[in-house]
Amino acid sequence: MVNFLLALQFLTRIPLPLNIHVPDQQWGRTVLFYPLVGAVIGGLLGLILVFIPHFSNNIQAAILLSGWVLITGGLHLDGLADCADGWAGGLNNRARTLEIMKDPHIGVLAVVILILTLGIKWIALTELLAQKNYLLLLIIIPFLGRSAILVLMANSPYINPNGLAKNLNKYFPKKEAVPLLLLCAIIGIYSVGFWVILSAITLIFSIRYLAQQRLGGVNGDVYGASVELVETILLLGVI
Numbered sequence: 141m142v143n144f145l146l147a148l149q150f151l152t153r154i155p156l157p158l159n160i161h162v163p164d165q166q167w168g169r170t171v172l173f174y175p176l177v178g179a180v181i182g183g184l185l186g187l188i189l190v191f192i193p194h195f196s197n198n199i200q201a202a203i204l205l206s207g208w209v210l211i212t213g214g215l216h217l218d219g220l221a222d223c224a225d226g227w228a229g230g231l232n233n234r235a236r237t238l239e240i241m242k243d244p245h246i247g248v249l250a251v252v253i254l255i256l257t258l259g260i261k262w263i264a265l266t267e268l269l270a271q272k273n274y275l276l277l278l279i280i281i282p283f284l285g286r287s288a289i290l291v292l293m294a295n296s297p298y299i300n301p302n303g304l305a306k307n308l309n310k311y312f313p314k315k316e317a318v319p320l321l322l323l324c325a326i327i328g329i330y331s332v333g334f335w336v337i338l339s340a341i342t343l344i345f346s347i348r349y350l351a352q353q354r355l356g357g358v359n360g361d362v363y364g365a366s367v368e369l370v371e372t373i374l375l376l377g378v379i
Contacts, residue, residue, distance in 0.1 A: 142166075147173040148180065151286070153213040168311025171290060175324055178286035181211050182279030189275075201265035204278075205258060219364020220257065221250035226361070230354065237354055241361050257372055264375035277378055280331045285371035287324040288344050289363045290317050296348050297357035305360050336377030340370050 142162065147170040149156045188207050192200055209217065222241040228249040230237025268274050294317050298309035328337040347366050351358045 143170045144173040144176060146170045147177050151177045151215065152181065152211050154211065164307045165311045167307040168309070169313060171293060171308050171312055172316060172320055174286040174289055175283045175320070178282035178284070179279050181208070181282040184211055185278050185282075186275050197266045197269045200269055201262050204265055205262050208261075208282075209258075216364035216367040217254060217257075219361040220368045221246045221254055222361040223365040224250040224253040227350075227354065232354065234355055238359075241359070257368055260372055261375060264372070264379055267379040268375065271379070276331060280328070281371055281374045281378070284324060284328050284332075284337075284340065284374055285367045287321060288340075288366040288370045290321055290324075291341075291344050292348060292358050292363060292366060294318070294321070296351065298359065299355055299357035300359045305363065332374060332378050336374060339373055339377055343369060343373050 142160070143166065145156060145158055146162065146167070148154060149158055150170065151174065185204050185207055188204060189200060192203055195203070225243070225247045226237040226241040229240045229247065268277060271277070293309055293312050294314050298305060300306065325337060325341075328340070344366060347362065347369065348358070351362045355362070
């Protein structure tokens with residue numbers, strides 16, 4: 141239970157009265173609960189709909205997307221923006237790319253990528269709300285989106301020795317993650333379809349390939365970008 145609450149506190153802005161010290165080894169196990177945190181986020185999005193039943197699909201989608209961003213604190217969007225800036229300005233230079241990604245300021249391309257991603261999500265949510273099983277999909281998509289972090293942690297070197305995810309990677313239980321990821325894949329195939337899941341998996345390994353080529357591995361920004369992009373492709377896939 142503590143591992144789940146720590147994961148929830150790390151990935152969301154949900155106020156939790158947690159003030160406990162846990163050993164570094166335990167932080168790695170919290171990653172196993174990231175998909176469940178995604179399901180909680182989706183459940184909260186479904187709860188929002190209870191309070192806006194008479195709004196149009198467009199307005200509901202806009203409110204849902206706003207809630208989605210607020211619940212996560214824009215954590216993954218920040219990673220996406222940093223990656224966009226780094227890839228654009230790094231000019232295939234690893235050191236320069238990492239330097240740009242560490243800069244708290246963002247450039248024009250990052251803003252454009254954020255607008256495009258949120259715009260696609262908004263339109264896709266509008267279409268999603270017209271489907272009969274939209275509540276299930278609202279839960280499944282954030283659930284599967286956060287499983288992308290587990291995939292990358294399981295097979296990609298972490299390159300930031302001082303990053304927030306240092307202990308998460310160092311003590312990440314890869315052997316336990318494999319059956320969990322298989323379960324996520326089965327749930328995904330059952331809920332959104334084989335081809336949608338295949339598209340998401342292809343995207344994750346494409347992100348891994350690009351990160352390996354440019355950075356020599358992954359970092360927290362790559363994790364964040366993967367969540368946002370996988371959620372986007374899943375939304376597009378189900379509609």
